[in-house]
Amino acid sequence: MPDVRIHESVSPAAHRAGMLAALEAGRVDNRFHYVGERSAGMWRALASSHSPAQAEDGLAAYDAAARAAIARLPEGPVHVIGVACGDGVKERRLLGALASAGRADVQATAVDVSVPLVTAAARAMNTVPGIGEADAVAVDIMTVRDLAPVLGARRSGARLVTLFGVLSTLGSGSMAPALSLLGPGDVLMLSANLLPGTPGARDHVMAQYDNAPTREWLTAVLDDIGLAGAGDIAMRWHDAPDALAIVGEVTPAEPLMADVEGVAVAMPAGQPIRVLESFRHDPPGLESLMMDAGLRDVVACISPDGEEGVAVGVA
Numbered sequence: 001m002p003d004v005r006i007h008e009s010v011s012p013a014a015h016r017a018g019m020l021a022a023l024e025a026g027r028v029d030n031r032f033h034y035v036g037e038r039s040a041g042m043w044r045a046l047a048s049s050h051s052p053a054q055a056e057d058g059l060a061a062y063d064a065a066a067r068a069a070i071a072r073l074p075e076g077p078v079h080v081i082g083v084a085c086g087d088g089v090k091e092r093r094l095l096g097a098l099a100s101a102g103r104a105d106v107q108a109t110a111v112d113v114s115v116p117l118v119t120a121a122a123r124a125m126n127t128v129p130g131i132g133e134a135d136a137v138a139v140d141i142m143t144v145r146d147l148a149p150v151l152g153a154r155r156s157g158a159r160l161v162t163l164f165g166v167l168s169t170l171g172s173g174s175m176a177p178a179l180s181l182l183g184p185g186d187v188l189m190l191s192a193n194l195l196p197g198t199p200g201a202r203d204h205v206m207a208q209y210d211n212a213p214t215r216e217w218l219t220a221v222l223d224d225i226g227l228a229g230a231g232d233i234a235m236r237w238h239d240a241p242d243a244l245a246i247v248g249e250v251t252p253a254e255p256l257m258a259d260v261e262g263v264a265v266a267m268p269a270g271q272p273i274r275v276l277e278s279f280r281h282d283p284p285g286l287e288s289l290m291m292d293a294g295l296r297d298v299v300a301c302i303s304p305d306g307e308e309g310v311a312v313g314v315a
């Protein structure tokens with residue numbers, strides 16, 4: 001069993017307070033999508049079958065970015081810190097690339113709000129030969145903006161911090177916690193879901209969300225708070241002036257009562273509950289996020305199908 005530290009930001013009381021606030025705002029935020037064992041397991045299955053990041057083209061972008069990151073790292077020990085790393089599939093591949101590149105002194109830490117996922121991530125990282133024992137921290141990065149004290153004293157060598165697959169759901173505000181871990185010479189890898197400029201791209205991307213396994217997963221999330229009977233989840237594109245997103249909403253036909261660990265919350269009929277929000281970026285926007293954050297030597301690796309981008313930069 002890996003060493004998993006649970007920060008107070010993911011305590012049952014914090015979870016309950018966050019869920020109550022979100023429901024009052026008519027939302028079930030992304031941080032609640034993975035906290036239960038069942039919903040975390042369903043997401044893992046869904047990601048491996050439907051995520052473009054785990055398809056051949058997506059992997060090509062992550063592999064190119066891994067090479068760029070390794071080229072930017074100084075010699076010596078490396079501490080890989082996967083922020084909001086989910087089950088750590090991408091960090092495990094990155095650790096494999098580091099090992100293949102002959103980096104012998106590598107340690108890893110998994111960071112995520114979900115205890116089941118962060119535990120799975122540390123286990124996955126531990127399967128990479130030549131990597132020191134991985135540990136894990138369960139923490140809400142949108143509440144605890146400065147992760148440096150949570151991670152504790154710096155280990156020797158450089159940090160390689162990853163922030164994969166969360167810009168789309170948590171927004172650019174998720175960068176601050178990852179940036180808080182960087183010192184001079186450390187490297188950040190940041191990935192984003194992109195919308196290719198090709199005809200039919202919107203339909204193609206929508207099909208990754210508007211499908212039975214995604215609905216089943218989100219319905220399980222609703223079920224955990226007694227809202228599975230709220231109705232069908234409607235998916236649509238949302239064109240905001242500064243952001244393009246896919247949103248999924250369920251609109252109860254009858255008034256419903258959610259149950260958040262014993263606290264009842266009235267959900268009125270006819271008022272949409274947003275259960276999914278996934279923003280799209282473009283390659284220049286991804287690079288700008290890195291440069292605006294003060295990173296240098298930035299490169300963005302784009303998948304051949306144009307759906308996934310992984311930027312790398314040095315602090």
Ligand SMILES: C[S@@+](CC[C@H](N)C(=O)[O-])C[C@H]1O[C@@H](n2cnc3c(N)ncnc32)[C@H](O)[C@@H]1O
Pocket residue numbers: 030031032034047083084085086087088089090111112113114117139140141142143163164165166169170
């Ligand atoms: C779409 S998944 C991406 C996981 C992984 N990085 C990947 O690319 O496969 C989003 C991840 O962000 C985590 N997450 C969501 N909100 C979070 C928060 N407030 N603090 C920390 N992690 C969060 C979720 O638990 C989940 O693992």
